[in-house]
Amino acid sequence: MGTVPVRGQSPSTSTLASASPLVVAASPHIRSQATVKRIMWLVAIALLPALGGSVWFFGPRALLLVALSVGSALLFDVLAQKAFGRKPTPFDGSAVITGLLLAYNLPPGVPLWMPVIGAAFATIVVKQFFGGLGHNFINPALAARAFLMVSWPTHMTTLWLKPHGGPLSGLDAVSGATPLALVRRAAELVPSGMDLGGLLRQANSLAELKRLFIGNVGGCLGETSALLLLVGALFLILIRVVDWRIPVTYIGTVIVLALVLPNSHLTPWFHVFSGGIILGAFFMATDYVTSPVTAKGRIIFGIGCGVITMLIRLYGGYPEGCSYSILLMNVFTPLIDRLTKPRMFGALRKRQAAA
Amino acid sequence: MFTFRGGIHPREDKEATEHKPVERLPLPARVHIPLSQHAGAPSKPVVKKDDTVKTGTLIGEPGGRISAATHASISGTVADVADLPHPLTGRRGPTVIIDSDGTDTPDESIKERDYSSFTAEQVIETIRLAGIVGMGGAAFPTFFKLTPPKEKPIDTLLINGCECEPFLTADHRLMLEHPAEVIEGTAIMAGALGVKNVIVVIEDNKPDAVKAMTAAAASTGFKVRKLKTKYPQGAEKQLIKACLKREVPSGGLPMDVGCVVQNVGTALAVRDALRLGRPLYERVTTVTGPCIKEPKNLRVRIGTPVKSLIDFCGGYSAELGKLIMGGPMMGIAVSSDDVPVVKGTSGILVLDRAATLFEEHDCIRCGRCIQVCPMGLAPLRLNNLIRRGRLEDAKTEHVKDCIECGCCAWACPARIRLVHQFKYAKFEIAAMERKQ
Numbered sequence: 105m106g107t108v109p110v111r112g113q114s115p116s117t118s119t120l121a122s123a124s125p126l127v128v129a130a131s132p133h134i135r136s137q138a139t140v141k142r143i144m145w146l147v148a149i150a151l152l153p154a155l156g157g158s159v160w161f162f163g164p165r166a167l168l169l170v171a172l173s174v175g176s177a178l179l180f181d182v183l184a185q186k187a188f189g190r191k192p193t194p195f196d197g198s199a200v201i202t203g204l205l206l207a208y209n210l211p212p213g214v215p216l217w218m219p220v221i222g223a224a225f226a227t228i229v230v231k232q233f234f235g236g237l238g239h240n241f242i243n244p245a246l247a248a249r250a251f252l253m254v255s256w257p258t259h260m261t262t263l264w265l266k267p268h269g270g271p272l273s274g275l276d277a278v279s280g281a282t283p284l285a286l287v288r289r290a291a292e293l294v295p296s297g298m299d300l301g302g303l304l305r306q307a308n309s310l311a312e313l314k315r316l317f318i319g320n321v322g323g324c325l326g327e328t329s330a331l332l333l334l335v336g337a338l339f340l341i342l343i344r345v346v347d348w349r350i351p352v353t354y355i356g357t358v359i360v361l362a363l364v365l366p367n368s369h370l371t372p373w374f375h376v377f378s379g380g381i382i383l384g385a386f387f388m389a390t391d392y393v394t395s396p397v398t399a400k401g402r403i404i405f406g407i408g409c410g411v412i413t414m415l416i417r418l419y420g421g422y423p424e425g426c427s428y429s430i431l432l433m434n435v436f437t438p439l440i441d442r443l444t445k446p447r448m449f450g451a452l453r454k455r456q457a458a459a
Numbered sequence: 460m461f462t463f464r465g466g467i468h469p470r471e472d473k474e475a476t477e478h479k480p481v482e483r484l485p486l487p488a489r490v491h492i493p494l495s496q497h498a499g500a501p502s503k504p505v506v507k508k509d510d511t512v513k514t515g516t517l518i519g520e521p522g523g524r525i526s527a528a529t530h531a532s533i534s535g536t537v538a539d540v541a542d543l544p545h546p547l548t549g550r551r552g553p554t555v556i557i558d559s560d561g562t563d564t565p566d567e568s569i570k571e572r573d574y575s576s577f578t579a580e581q582v583i584e585t586i587r588l589a590g591i592v593g594m595g596g597a598a599f600p601t602f603f604k605l606t607p608p609k610e611k612p613i614d615t616l617l618i619n620g621c622e623c624e625p626f627l628t629a630d631h632r633l634m635l636e637h638p639a640e641v642i643e644g645t646a647i648m649a650g651a652l653g654v655k656n657v658i659v660v661i662e663d664n665k666p667d668a669v670k671a672m673t674a675a676a677a678s679t680g681f682k683v684r685k686l687k688t689k690y691p692q693g694a695e696k697q698l699i700k701a702c703l704k705r706e707v708p709s710g711g712l713p714m715d716v717g718c719v720v721q722n723v724g725t726a727l728a729v730r731d732a733l734r735l736g737r738p739l740y741e742r743v744t745t746v747t748g749p750c751i752k753e754p755k756n757l758r759v760r761i762g763t764p765v766k767s768l769i770d771f772c773g774g775y776s777a778e779l780g781k782l783i784m785g786g787p788m789m790g791i792a793v794s795s796d797d798v799p800v801v802k803g804t805s806g807i808l809v810l811d812r813a814a815t816l817f818e819e820h821d822c823i824r825c826g827r828c829i830q831v832c833p834m835g836l837a838p839l840r841l842n843n844l845i846r847r848g849r850l851e852d853a854k855t856e857h858v859k860d861c862i863e864c865g866c867c868a869w870a871c872p873a874r875i876r877l878v879h880q881f882k883y884a885k886f887e888i889a890a891m892e893r894k895q
Contacts, residue, residue, distance in 0.1 A: 127781045127815045128794050130879035132865030133808070134469060134625065134787040138827070138872040140820050196820075238821035238873075347826070397826035397839060441840075448835040448857055449464070449696065450709040 140237075144197025146345050150336030151204045151387065157319050157329040161267035162212040166325050169210060173219035174203030180224045184232035198237045202226050205245035208326025208383060209427065210252070213263030218256070222248040242434040243394050246427045261285075264322040283307065283321055283378045285423040308371045316377035327380040337386035349402040350395060350409075351385040357410025367418055380426040381413065388427075394434040401437075401444035408433045463697040465833040466689040467866045469625050469788070471664060475754040476628040476747050481636060483758045484771055486563055490532050490762030492518065493545055494553045496801040497592040498599045499525030504553055510537045515566035515738050518555045521587065527600045527802075528590035531557055532740035532760035534564040546798035547784060547791045557762070574647075574733045582651045582733065589732035590739045590802075594724030595619060595630075595693065596785050598803035601725055605651050607714040616654045617702060618645050620661040620668060620723040621686065621693030624786025627806040629743040630723050632756045634661070634668040638675035641723050644730030646679060648721060657681040658702055659723075664688040690788060691864040695720045697833050709860050724805075739802060744768070748783075750809035752776045759800050765807055766796040780815035783808040788865040820873040828867035828877060834860050838867035838877045845884045850891070858884045 158166040181199040182192040206222050226248035234240045253260045306312060315321050319329025327333075340346040355376055362372035376382070389395060389409050396405050409429045416425025495501035502519025506512060512531040519529035535558045543554040574582070587602035607613055618641070622630040634641060642659075649657045659676060661669050663685045673683045686692055686701055696707045698720060705716040713720050721729075724742065731737045740761050747754035752773030759768060765782070769775065783790040784804055800807075828838035836857055844853040861881045868877040 125779055126792070126794050127812070128792045129781070129815070130876060130882055131783075131790060131792075131863070132788045132869050132878060133781055133783055133790065133792065133810060133815065134869065135817060135874060136467070136469070136870050136872075138870065139874070140823055140872045143823075143825070143872055236821065238823045392823045392825040395824075397824050397829055397837070399830075402826075445837060446829055446832070446835045448709065448860060449700075449833065450706050450711065450860070451835070 140198075141196050143345055144201060146343065147340065147387070148197055148200050148204060150340045150345075151201070151208070151326070153332040153335045154208065154326045154329060154383070155204070157332040158208070158212070158325045161269070161320055161328060162265050162325060163268065165265075166212055168216065169212065169214070169219050169325060170204065170207040172216060173207035173210075173223050174200055176220045176223035177203030177206065177227050181227040181232065184228045185236065188232060188236075190232075190236055193237070196237065198231075199227060202231070202244045202248075204326070205243075205383075205388060206248050209245060209249040209324050209380065211260060211263040211323075212265040212325045214259050218252060218259065222252050225251045238393055240393055241437070242431050243388055243391050246388055246431050246434075249427050250431060267320045267322060267328065269320045283312075283316065283323075283374070284417070304369055307374055313371070313373050313377065316374065321378075323378075324380060324383075327383040330377045330382045333382045333386060337382075340386070346386065346390045347399075347402055349399060350389045350406040353403050353406030354385040354389055354409045354413075355381065357407045358414055361410065361414040365414065365418055368414075375414070375417070379417075379424045384413075384426040384430055385409070389430045389433070394437060396437050396440045396444065398441065398444045398446055401440040404440050404444065405433050405437065408436065462687050462689060463692075463700045463833055464835065465831050465866065466691060466697070467831050467869055468688075469690055469869060471688075472625045472747075472787075473628050473631070473664075475626075476745050476756050477631055477665075479628075479632075479754075479756055481629075481632050481743050481756045481758050484760070484763065484768060486533055486559055486561070487760060487763040487767055488559050489538070489764075490557050490559075490760060491543065491764070491799040492529060492532060492555045492557065492762040493543070493799070493801060494519040494522075494529050494555065495545060496529065496598060496761070496803065497527040498597065499523060499527070499603075501552055502526060502529040502590075504540050504555060506531075506537050506540065506555060508537055508539050511535075512537060512557060513564045513566040515569045515740055517588075517738075518557075519553075521600075525600055525603055527592050528588055528738070529555070530590055530738040530740045530761075531555075531566075532762050533557055533559045534562055535560040546793060546801060569736045569738075571735055572733075577733070579651045579653065582647060585732055586651075586729055588738070589728070591725060591728045591732060592739070592802050593722055594728060594742060594802065594805070595722035596789065596803050596805045598801075601721065601729065604714075604719050604721065605648060607652075607719070611714045612717060613652050613654055613714060613719055614717045615656045615658065615703060615719075616645070616649050616652055617698060617718060617720045618657070618659040618681075618723055618726055619693055619695075619698060619720055620659055620665075620672065621698065622665075623662060623688075623690045623693040624788050624790075624806070625690075626747050626808050627745045627786045628747075629745045629756055629805055631665050631668055633723055633727055633743055634665070635671050637727055638671040640730045641672070641726045642675045642679060642681065643734065644726030644728070645681060645721075647729050647733050648719075648726065649681075652719060654719075655680075659683045660686055660698060660702055662686055662688040662692055690866065691833060691862070694833065694862055694864055696862065709857065742800070742802060742804065744800060744804050745806040745808075746772045747806065748809040749811050749814070750775050750777045750779055761802060762799045764796070765793075765798050765800060768800070768807060769796060769809070775809065777811045779809060780812035781808075781810045783810065788869065789863060817874040817876075819875055822873055822875060825872060827870040827872065831866040831870045833864060833866060834862055836861060838871075838881075839875075841884070842875060842877055842880050845880045850884055850887055853884050854888050859888065861885065 177199045185192045226244035230244040230247040359372040362375040412429035413425040500523030503522045513534040516531045538556040591601040592598040
């Protein structure tokens with residue numbers, strides 16, 4: 105450590121000149137290691153195993169879509185910040201996460217302009233219009249997915265690719281549908297004469313479950329491999345970047361409803377590992393900005409996501425309900441926060457004293 | 460092991476001084492003794508320019524019901540009684556400046572005595588006249604805590620040896636070097652309160668102190684209890700909760716739940732006042748931090764300029780960032796090393812420049828501040844209200860219950876100056892309430 109003279113005096117005399125170089129600010133004078141940037145990049149890193157999986161399953165095209173999505177998210181985020189007179193923050197990692205999540209939520213066969221449009225909507229409209237990082241009220245990537253879904257429904261629901269080393273649906277008899285879509289619209293999709301009961305038996309088989317867990321089935325680019333997503337998710341939970349409450353209550357609710365709702369037909373495991381629940385529960389429902397801040401609130405949020413997901417899957421117009429469930433619960437977040445204040449130290453006794 | 464809700468685990472950084480015995484700082488040539496070194500009314504000066512004083516001579520008498528006496532910390536001549544900025548608040552107030560005669564002659568009142576026949580009232584009066592205040596940093600007059608109103612019976616005395624602030628080791632050293640004296644002071648206070656249940660509380664990162672205090676307390680019936688090392692374990696309300704599972708009500712005091720909490724340094728000062736007749740004119744403090752060449756624990760006279768302590772520790776070793784009176788979590792950053800050591804100076808911490816500059820971002824609602832708040836508040840919500848000028852709403856959301864421990868701001872990844880906002884809001888709300 106070098107000694108730095110203060111105003112030409114030897115530091116060992118310790119006399120500070122009248123124009124003090126000392127910083128005067130309120131306590132605390134030390135801070136934890138956690139910074140916004142560090143947290144964001146850790147989340148981005150935790151999403152990388154799934155990226156590897158998507159490239160393996162869907163080929164280099166997956167990498168191109170992800171690169172376009174991340175690149176345009178970064179670009180549009182910075183452009184919007186400049187346009188609104190904010191300090192551009194390309195390195196805070198948040199736009200990278202939005203780009204990754206958006207790409208993970210697209211069918212791997214979509215045209216190359218789709219992630220670009222989606223990223224523009226996510227960063228400019230959903231994020232920066234509302235004030236930038238920390239101020240958006242719904243998850244940018246999911247809102248962009250919903251925007252693309254209503255704008256180009258055919259692209260978003262049919263351009264699936266057959267994964268490397270596996271069939272598209274997991275069920276050999278049928279093509280052109282993801283496992284969830286197949287089960288949801290079995291009556292239309294299953295060739296006449298095929299036994300529906302046999303199809304469901306196949307869907308509930310151990311071999312199919314294994315495929316769903318590993319991820320060599322059809323689906324959105326980054327959502328298919330539960331295994332690779334869980335590797336990153338467990339890392340985030342262990343280093344306490346992600347609170348276990350939302351994913352555990354979300355997935356727990358899905359399991360319970362799959363068991364009790366009359367027309368679920370499928371094992372809870374099929375529901376959990378097919379579609380976007382693992383990606384959604386661990387990486388999108390847990391988005392700090394758009395989920396509740398209190399422990400109790402997060403439990404309510406997770407249960408809400410699970411209920412809405414299953415209602416859409418079993419009774420709604422879409423085969424998949426994960427993204428809409430999270431978006432809907434995002435909207436409830438301020439209300440949940442308001443209703444779930446932490447218990448203040450000393451508050452109970454005051455009430456007792458008054459009683 | 461009981462504990463409290465919330466809290467944090469900052470790096471302890473106590474290695475630099477925890478094994479270093481307390482050294483005595485050479486007598487300063489001149490001391491500046493502010494007459495407001497405690498919570499409550501300042502003392503009223505009873506000396507004037509050119510008066511001769513001895514070490515321990517009364518220079519300021521208690522100025523109100525909640526106040527403390529102030530004493531000369533060296534022998535010599537009063538150079539002036541001047542209005543000078545307070546070392547911590549910056550507000551001007553009477554300060555007695557004494558030039559040393561170099562002899563350190565003790566006042567006639569200071570002599571060893573047998574206090575065993577003292578009544579509780581005599582003990583408390585002795586503590587009051589000795590100018591003893593809470594040595595943990597808050598500097599609340601000790602006699603006042605020992606005289607609870609009749610309707611608040613006290614059943615437990617907690618002696619706080621947690622020293623949960625990072626970097627600080629003065630209390631740790633006191634427990635190692637003077638365990639018998641600390642226990643004697645504890646017994647004096649327990650006697651004055653008429654309390655049987657006495658617990659000395661120490662964090663489990665100081666096993667040697669636990670051992671020393673347990674040995675010293677062996678024949679007394681006092682308990683020595685280890686608590687989990689967690690900040691702010693030493694905060695009064697959290698300490699009571701962890702030890703006794705009692706919660707001090709919002710806006711209340713420990714005496715509302717039958718408790719009195721005193722710091723180990725206070726216990727030692729009480730012992731010295733009763734046994735040696737010595738008023739509070741010196742204290743042990745830790746001089747440490749990455750910018751101090753040789754960090755040390757020092758016994759110093761009240762009123763000694765901070766720069767004398769730093770010179771004694773070899774001076775500064777890196778580009779200065781902050782000079783802090785107290786610990787890194789709750790200490791007060793000052794603008795000059797000319798300021799004097801006061802009764803509440805538990806440490807002097809010097810941080811380098813790189814470690815003191817934090818860039819603030821917008822809140823990302825991660826919820827860490829809520830998780831760590833030991834008072835169960837929602838710091839991010841309070842911050843939003845205060846920044847929008849909604850002080851009335853911040854008051855309804857209990858900003859006044861904030862103990863300013865700094866856990867929220869420490870944990871905040873956006874580096875939001877939460878404690879700064881809460882201090883400001885509390886100040887403004889207090890001003891509003893005074894007007895009404």
